[in-house]
Amino acid sequence: MNRREFLKNTGLIVAGGLLARGEAAHASGHGARIDPNALGVLVDTTLCVGCRQCELACDRWNKLTNPPKPDAEFDDPSVFGSHRRYKPDQFTVVNKYDNPETPGRPVFVKTQCMHCVHPSCVSACIVGALTKRPNGPVHYEYWKCIGCRYCMMACPFQVPSNEFDNAFTPRIRKCTFCFDRLETGGAPACVEACPMGVMTFGRRAELIEVARERMNRRPGRYIEHIYGEHEIEGTSWMYLAGMPFERLGFPKLEQTAPATVSETIMHSAFKYWIPPISMYLIIGACMWLFGRKAKGADDAHAEEKAE
Amino acid sequence: MSGHGHYMPMPVKGRFFTPGTLALMAVMGIGAACGLWRYAVGLEAPTNLSDSFPWGIWKAVNVAAIAALGSSGFTMTFIVHVLRKEKYHSLMRPSLVVGMLCYTFVGVALLVDLGKYYDIWHPMLPMMWQGNSALFEVAMCVMSYLTVLYIEFAPIFFKRFIGKVNLKGKLWTIGRMADVGMRIGDAVLSKVMGAFMVLGIVLCCLHQNTLGTIMVITGPKMHGLWYTPVLLVLFLASAIAVGLTSAIVASLWSSKAFGTKYEMDALTPLARSLPVFIGAYIAIRVVDLALRGALPLMFEGSIRSYIFLVEFFIGICLPCVMTMFESVRRSPKQLFIASFIFILGITMNRVNTYIVSQMPPHATGFYFPSFAEIAICLAQVACLIFLYRLIAFIFPIVNMPPRAGETQPEAAKAAA
Numbered sequence: 001m002n003r004r005e006f007l008k009n010t011g012l013i014v015a016g017g018l019l020a021r022g023e024a025a026h027a028s029g030h031g032a033r034i035d036p037n038a039l040g041v042l043v044d045t046t047l048c049v050g051c052r053q054c055e056l057a058c059d060r061w062n063k064l065t066n067p068p069k070p071d072a073e074f075d076d077p078s079v080f081g082s083h084r085r086y087k088p089d090q091f092t093v094v095n096k097y098d099n100p101e102t103p104g105r106p107v108f109v110k111t112q113c114m115h116c117v118h119p120s121c122v123s124a125c126i127v128g129a130l131t132k133r134p135n136g137p138v139h140y141e142y143w144k145c146i147g148c149r150y151c152m153m154a155c156p157f158q159v160p161s162n163e164f165d166n167a168f169t170p171r172i173r174k175c176t177f178c179f180d181r182l183e184t185g186g187a188p189a190c191v192e193a194c195p196m197g198v199m200t201f202g203r204r205a206e207l208i209e210v211a212r213e214r215m216n217r218r219p220g221r222y223i224e225h226i227y228g229e230h231e232i233e234g235t236s237w238m239y240l241a242g243m244p245f246e247r248l249g250f251p252k253l254e255q256t257a258p259a260t261v262s263e264t265i266m267h268s269a270f271k272y273w274i275p276p277i278s279m280y281l282i283i284g285a286c287m288w289l290f291g292r293k294a295k296g297a298d299d300a301h302a303e304e305k306a307e
Numbered sequence: 308m309s310g311h312g313h314y315m316p317m318p319v320k321g322r323f324f325t326p327g328t329l330a331l332m333a334v335m336g337i338g339a340a341c342g343l344w345r346y347a348v349g350l351e352a353p354t355n356l357s358d359s360f361p362w363g364i365w366k367a368v369n370v371a372a373i374a375a376l377g378s379s380g381f382t383m384t385f386i387v388h389v390l391r392k393e394k395y396h397s398l399m400r401p402s403l404v405v406g407m408l409c410y411t412f413v414g415v416a417l418l419v420d421l422g423k424y425y426d427i428w429h430p431m432l433p434m435m436w437q438g439n440s441a442l443f444e445v446a447m448c449v450m451s452y453l454t455v456l457y458i459e460f461a462p463i464f465f466k467r468f469i470g471k472v473n474l475k476g477k478l479w480t481i482g483r484m485a486d487v488g489m490r491i492g493d494a495v496l497s498k499v500m501g502a503f504m505v506l507g508i509v510l511c512c513l514h515q516n517t518l519g520t521i522m523v524i525t526g527p528k529m530h531g532l533w534y535t536p537v538l539l540v541l542f543l544a545s546a547i548a549v550g551l552t553s554a555i556v557a558s559l560w561s562s563k564a565f566g567t568k569y570e571m572d573a574l575t576p577l578a579r580s581l582p583v584f585i586g587a588y589i590a591i592r593v594v595d596l597a598l599r600g601a602l603p604l605m606f607e608g609s610i611r612s613y614i615f616l617v618e619f620f621i622g623i624c625l626p627c628v629m630t631m632f633e634s635v636r637r638s639p640k641q642l643f644i645a646s647f648i649f650i651l652g653i654t655m656n657r658v659n660t661y662i663v664s665q666m667p668p669h670a671t672g673f674y675f676p677s678f679a680e681i682a683i684c685l686a687q688v689a690c691l692i693f694l695y696r697l698i699a700f701i702f703p704i705v706n707m708p709p710r711a712g713e714t715q716p717e718a719a720k721a722a723a
Contacts, residue, residue, distance in 0.1 A: 083669070083671075085359075085669050086358070087358075120524050120525075122439075123440065124442065124524050126429075126440050126443045126446060127429045127430055127435040127437060127443075128437040144429060145422075145426070146421050146422070146424075146426040146427060147421045147422020147423040147424070148417075148420075148422075149356075149362060149422065150440070150521075152358065152361035153361055153522075153524075153525050153665075156528060156668075157668070158358070158359065158667045158669050160358075161358040162361060162422065163349075163422075164350045164354075164356060164357075165351035165352070166349050166422075167349035170349060249668070251527060251668040253527055254527070258525070258526045258527055259439070259524060261523055261524070261526065261536055262439075262441060262520060262524040263439045265441075265520050265523060265536065265539060266438070266439060266440075266441055266444065266517075266520060267438075269516070269520075269539070270444075276509055276513060279509050279512065280505055280509045283385070283505045283508055286389050286390070287388065287505060290389060290390050290391040291391060291501075293391065294391040294393070
């Protein structure tokens, strides 16, 4: 908590001026702002039983494993023995967390790319291979990618994985939000496959209403926190839980997106090209002034040669 | 010329291959073998890179730290060609060559590190420009600055070969064309070089600070001792300071290697600026830590805090204190040690900012470079030194003033 405190202070004190200007830079269209029709998913971790049908559906729809992993492997509960992360052939995982308040009734958490509203990976990508689509998905285009892995560095949720073992055509791999299904009006494969109704798919703005309603209807069932509503300016996938999110593997994050801080600095340093050009003119003027003072020097380089 | 009559750069003569050179080649050979392995099987087996730690020492050392060392080019250009401090003229060409080689190796490092290295040119395509990305700005500035460095080196290249292209037979015409081309190029560049020098300084300032901003977006994962939104200020300030030390180290090292006189007439006064520039960097860093309330983190007792203490007090504060003493600044050996410690300190700072500070939420274990990563990293540094030696043997880079009573026909020719 302590650390977070001054990370916050940093933003406020040191870069305060920059940030103030940044809000303007924002409005001028850097990074996609929340589209009122943008889609999202609300994940209610209190309903999940850890059946991993979402993992199976994801694998099948995105044709991740080749040859396809047998269905039976998705029923194996032994995987919950370790904390699993995404792999190039696994876009979503369910992990088990013990809740000390309800012994014998663990909490299962299905995670995948959060599809941030103002994604760090999109902001970081050197060639624009990652884009935020207006309807929600953070989309990756392989042909643009150069494999620098800056998106992986940038992601605060540690989502993108890389095909490190591919010598010639390594891809960045992550949940696609089933953008291809969304285009035809469908729901993501995992959402459709869930037998427990853990995930609610719909407009992000409406999902926040749904979440509030559930909290009000069942007091005490949920902690007062919709993870992803405000974290780093919001995520398309949001979570409800009965215990603190830090204990369910969710990083504690600021409300300001790291991308906002970074973009503000970047655009301030290049505001209308004034800083670089004025720097050029000032140094050029110095060169000329000192050159006149230096006796008999018409051009420094010619002089060097004329030695 | 009157102001600096002692300044007489000449190609180095003598035996090229020494035991040291052969050692460099051995290191390069091991690195090349590891490089082949990396290209054959990808990054998985040869490196310890992972989804938790996707960037390793190739990014931290061979890109970020080597780029910082390459600042010697722009700092010395500013001192010699903008401020016209003629007494430092003898340091200019070595610094330029160091800068040129360092930035070349930034590109080489990326060719090894990038997953799709053959797409390294993508950032140049306007359709892929991504103005929000700090890395994009670095890529564009590094490419432009590398071009400027080659342009700044071009006159040395032209002067070396003008009138010396003696191709026989059918190739005679080509030789003549090359000769005329070089003459024209030299004549044009001598008129416009000032513009390129200023451009180089601007480009360098722009991307040296952005090398820091690159890490700002990883803020939520970074340790408070290194994360600050003003990383750009820290990186630029340290690049200027380390540019001076790398100019000093390059000069002392080549004097030693080529058996010439130490340039203490230039190095001692230059070293007097070190406590100022390193001190300024230390001051900015301490103020930043204090404003963020991060000073107590130094003593939190974690591994990261110990690494910070080593970086800050030994790598950065110690050389600052050392160079405060005139005796250190006058002694080639002590000045070399102080400067070299600072270079290591800044290298450590880049490694810490890019790797050690990273605390990915789901990391298991920690990144430590594999043998192949270290071998390729060192091979690039060895190759850099090797090429410096090669260039010093071919081109007039190193100052070789004639000793008393000795005639130097080569020097006379160079002066013509």
